[in-house]
Amino acid sequence: MVSLAEPVPLIIAPSRGYWASVGQRLLRDKVTMVCVVILLTIILAAIFAPYLGLADPYRGSIIRRLRPIGTPGYLLGTDEQGRDMLARLIYGGRLSLFIGLLPVFNAFVIGSLLGITAGFVGGKVNAAIMRTSDVFLAFPSVLLAVAISGALGAGILNSIVSLTIVFVPPIARIAESVTTQVRSLDFVDAARASGASSWTIIRVHILNNVLGPIFVYATSLISVSMILGAGLSFLGLGTKPPEPEWGLMLNTLRTAIYVQPWIAALPGAMIFMVSIGFNLVSDGLRSAMDVRR
Amino acid sequence: MSAELLAPLPDVGGPAQPLLEIRNLTKHFPIKGGMLNRTVARVNAVDGVTFDVAKGETLGIVGESGCGKSTTARLLIRLIEPDQGEVRFDGQTVGTDISVAELRRGVQMVFQDSFASLNPRLTIEDSIAFGPRVRGVANTDAVNKAHDLLRRVGMAPEQYARRYPHELSGGQRQRVNIARALALAPRLLILDEPVSALDKSVEAQVLNLLVDLKASLGLTYIFVSHDLNVVQYISDRVLVMYLGRVAEIGPVESIYTDARHPYTRALLSAMPSMDPDRRTQEAPIAGDPPNPINPPSGCLFHTRCPFAEAVCKTTAPALAPVGESHNAACHMEIAGSGHSRAARA
Amino acid sequence: MTATHRPLVEVKDLHVRFRGERNVHAVNGVDFALDRGEVLGILGESGSGKSVTLKALLRLLPEKRTVISGQIRVGNEDVLALEPEALADFRGKTASMIFQEPMLALDPVYTIGWQIAEAVERHEKCGRDAARQRALEMLERVRIPSPARRLDAYPHEMSGGMRQRAMIALALACKPQVLLADEPTTALDATVQIQILLLLRELQRELGMAAIFVTHDIGVAVEVSDRIAVMYAGRIVETGKVADIVRRPSHPYTRGLLASTVHGAMRGKRLDAIPGAPPSLNEAPSGCSFAPRCKEVLPECSQSLPQAVTVSPAHLSRCVRSTPVTA
Incomplete structure (x- = not known):
């Protein structure tokens, strides 16, 4: 085949895939990388807690209650029942992170499904989905979580269900607006003009461009989910004692705040660190993904 | 199977049969508003447009923003459903004789915004191969076809096939869009302002490419543009649109040297002169194009027309022959219309 | 006022570099001068540095x-040395600017009349009524129909052409000495574009302003300019009277640009397109930036920046092949 047009000059820069270039930018972002390392440490520690040679997080001792931070054998002291704080904080990460991540993941799947459907189909389907989600959005998220949890009864599973319900509407809203935006771009029309089915268009052209922004938004909800989950436990609607969980620990240590304020603050510090961490990673991800043009 | 799908469509009606016949094409967009999202107004985006496109010709469609030229382009390939009207492709009526999917095998489109019309997450190769793939062509065949087309539009596949749209210049992206449109071996290419966003030096490259492709592949073009210079260069016939209706249609020489509709004449004399000794001294018409939401009565142009008379305000003129395959919708050209400049019936 | 000739605007060896993830050398040594009442058209493609040059003049x-x-000197002001307060006075009063998209340049939450009166009040230290009176005069001047009613209109209530007129009224309300226009008609329809061009030409003559017109459209530049400067890759490659540039272009880029500008007479002929695309400007040019695309390239083209050569009176070209006029 003979080229019919004038030669076009070479581009020298090597071509990378989109996600490869996002990764590259993330690696160069120091703040995000520090947060990723801290979060990974906490998550891995929680997963591999039984192999870390920690004290039993459930075994208390009446005589060793509320030892201060730095006590030999109890690096971070002990709680109001004499249980090792370090062990409880690390074990507590298991439930707290579970309650923080799972509802967001569930809501990401359900909300994206609803939002992308609403955005792509439009019309009455859109109105039905979006108006329903507006009803949920009208309530403050704390109130909604407490109300649903209260109605379902206390328990980890129920608090996960209630948090999922809380996060579906905001994710659906973002998914709908991003989808509507992408759907109006010419490349979707071009795909329709080439005879592709709606399903193929969604799979190849919509999901590809829409899931990234929704994912970024969802990561920013992890911190909210952690705080709300901790709040539910604090109110007695989530985890039950003696399970180690940061929100619940914060509640039970409340009485010790005048005796050992630093120890009482530790679970709060964990919640704070992890939420800030997820928020900063979410920010970093957002700016790294903005490589267009 | 795959080879068959990529083969050019056969010529059904012979050379005398127009490739595309448009009859009374109409699209009104409702304007929603108020509490209950009711229709409060309508935009007559395209209003009873009728024209033919002969095999192998280039039909230029010109007009100002809001005249419905881009809507017409999208109606032709059914990206928008028309309210009324009939489209016949090579003598076969779309909807009865052939399906929309079959129409889209024969008609493809290139959009103005070269960036928005490529999926930023797909490589160039995947974007071009997408159409053949969804039509059931085997993966390797589709990729080979994509490389072949890249070569045809002057981009070495070894260098560009695996690149992403944001790594290319505007001109290169538009070449990719052209390659993508050609991937299904269409017979008619609708080009919607394909060079408007490009720099002049790049515009010339793309125009040359379009002329070459048309000759080597035996294509037919509908070239939508607001740039009268470009339309004059590339078109065989020109259709002038104003507020959703055809104002004038005819061979390019007649339109540019002997325009009969006052709007066409105004458009032509609004072109900058390129001659410092003969600068434009007076604007051909005053005011902005009227809002298509509340179009004027009668002849849509009467609010800006220097020759408007009573009849123009009340009656919409039909397209009337004014020369060899040259028609204009103006009361001055219709004998007995009641306009003082028209011939008596 | 000194007796010696001193142009109103003088730009010498202007360089603009954008820092960021990548450096962009947008303007690489631009010199020009503009007399009172003169109109200079700066012609170039996207990325040529024409808009950046214009914005540098107002420090935008x-x-x-x-x-x-x-x-950069405008009137008696050394623009690059102006303090914030003085800069605010300078903008709008000595030099003002109109943009391609009036919808973005006009504030959507205030009426046209309010915005013009505000500018007049600020610069001329006059009362509200006098300022409003001036606003009305300006709307009449730019020939907006029923101006008294339009004073209280918001930008979104006007059509594109009317908005552009309103923006011109706003820019000229304080009688600036220089009007800077950044592609003022690019977003407009053809029949409206010519109206705006004629209006600008007329107002420029009436008010005796100097003007700089940035455009990518040769036709527009020819309609309004006395002189044209052609920019490529952040440098002015050729400058001269309009007739010289259009009829006797000297620089290969100008000739290429004219040859690739489509017009009716070219029907059926192959367009003489400039191959390739403009350079990326990540580094400051060390030779002629056009050399990679030039059909008449010589080995010395990429060795040093070509000097300006006077090819005919008041007609300069930066090309090693240009032959100086024999005086």
Whole structure:
């Protein structure tokens, strides 16, 4: 085949895939990388807690209650029942992170499904989905979580269900607006003009461009989910004692705040660190993904 | 199977049969508003447009923003459903004789915004191969076809096939869009302002490419543009649109040297002169194009027309022959219309 | 006023570099001068540095990301040395600007009349009524129909052409000495574009202003300019009277641009397109930036920046092949 047009000059820069270039930018972002390392440490520690040679997080001792931070054998002291704080904080990460991540993941799947459907189909389907989600959005998220949890009864599973319900509407809203935006771009029309089915268009052209922004938004909800989950436990609607969980620990240590304020603050510090961490990673991800043009 | 799908469509009606016949094409967009999202107004985006496109010709469609030229382009390939009207492709009526999917095998489109019309997450190769793939062509065949087309539009596949749209210049992206449109071996290419966003030096490259492709592949073009210079260069016939209706249609020489509709004449004399000794001294018409939401009565142009008379305000003129395959919708050209400049019936 | 000839606007060796993830050398040594009442058209493609040059004249570039060097003098002001307070006085009063998209340049939450009166009040220290009176006069001047009613209109209530007229009224309300126009008609329809061009030409003559017109459209530049400067890759490659540029272009880029500008007479002929695309400007040019695309390239083209050669009176070209006029 003979080229019919004038030669076009070479581009020298090597071509990378989109996600490869996002990764590259993330690696160069120091703040995000520090947060990723801290979060990974906490998550891995929680997963591999039984192999870390920690004290039993459930075994208390009446005589060793509320030892201060730095006590030999109890690096971070002990709680109001004499249980090792370090062990409880690390074990507590298991439930707290579970309650923080799972509802967001569930809501990401359900909300994206609803939002992308609403955005792509439009019309009455859109109105039905979006108006329903507006009803949920009208309530403050704390109130909604407490109300649903209260109605379902206390328990980890129920608090996960209630948090999922809380996060579906905001994710659906973002998914709908991003989808509507992408759907109006010419490349979707071009795909329709080439005879592709709606399903193929969604799979190849919509999901590809829409899931990234929704994912970024969802990561920013992890911190909210952690705080709300901790709040539910604090109110007695989530985890039950003696399970180690940061929100619940914060509640039970409340009485010790005048005796050992630093120890009482530790679970709060964990919640704070992890939420800030997820928020900063979410920010970093957002700016790294903005490589267009 | 795959080879068959990529083969050019056969010529059904012979050379005398127009490739595309448009009859009374109409699209009104409702304007929603108020509490209950009711229709409060309508935009007559395209209003009873009728024209033919002969095999192998280039039909230029010109007009100002809001005249419905881009809507017409999208109606032709059914990206928008028309309210009324009939489209016949090579003598076969779309909807009865052939399906929309079959129409889209024969008609493809290139959009103005070269960036928005490529999926930023797909490589160039995947974007071009997408159409053949969804039509059931085997993966390797589709990729080979994509490389072949890249070569045809002057981009070495070894260098560009695996690149992403944001790594290319505007001109290169538009070449990719052209390659993508050609991937299904269409017979008619609708080009919607394909060079408007490009720099002049790049515009010339793309125009040359379009002329070459048309000759080597035996294509037919509908070239939508607001740039009268470009339309004059590339078109065989020109259709002038104003507020959703055809104002004038005819061979390019007649339109540019002997325009009969006052709007066409105004458009032509609004072109900058390129001659410092003969600068434009007076604007051909005053005011902005009227809002298509509340179009004027009668002849849509009467609010800006220097020759408007009573009849123009009340009656919409039909397209009337004014020369060899040259028609204009103006009361001055219709004998007995009641306009003082028209011939008596 | 001194007796010696001193142009109204003088730009010497202007360099603009944008810092960021990548450096962009947008303007690489631009010199020009503009007399009172003169209209200069700056012609170039996207990325040629024409808009950046114009914005530098009003110091509208984001200060933190831009490195500007060289000299810009407008009237008696050394623009690059102006303090914030003086700069605010300078903008609108000595030099003012109109943009491609009036919808973005006009404030959507205030009426046209309010915005013009506000500018007049600020610069002329006059009362509200006098300022409003001036606003009305300006709307009449730019020939907006029923101006008294339009004073209280919001930008979104006007059509594109009317908005552009309103923006011109706003820019000219304080009788600036220089009007800077950044592609003022590019977003407009053809029949409206010519109206705006004629209006600008007329107002420029009436008010005796100097004007700089940035455009990518040769036709527009020819309609309004006395002189044209052709920019490529952040440098002025050729400058001269309109007739010289259009009829006797000397620089290969100008000739290429004219040859690739489509017009009716070219029907059926192959367009003589310039191959390739403009350079990326990540580094400051060390030779002629057009050399990679030039059909008449010589080995010395890429060795040093070509000097300006006077090819005919008041007609300069930066090309090693240009032959100086024999005086």
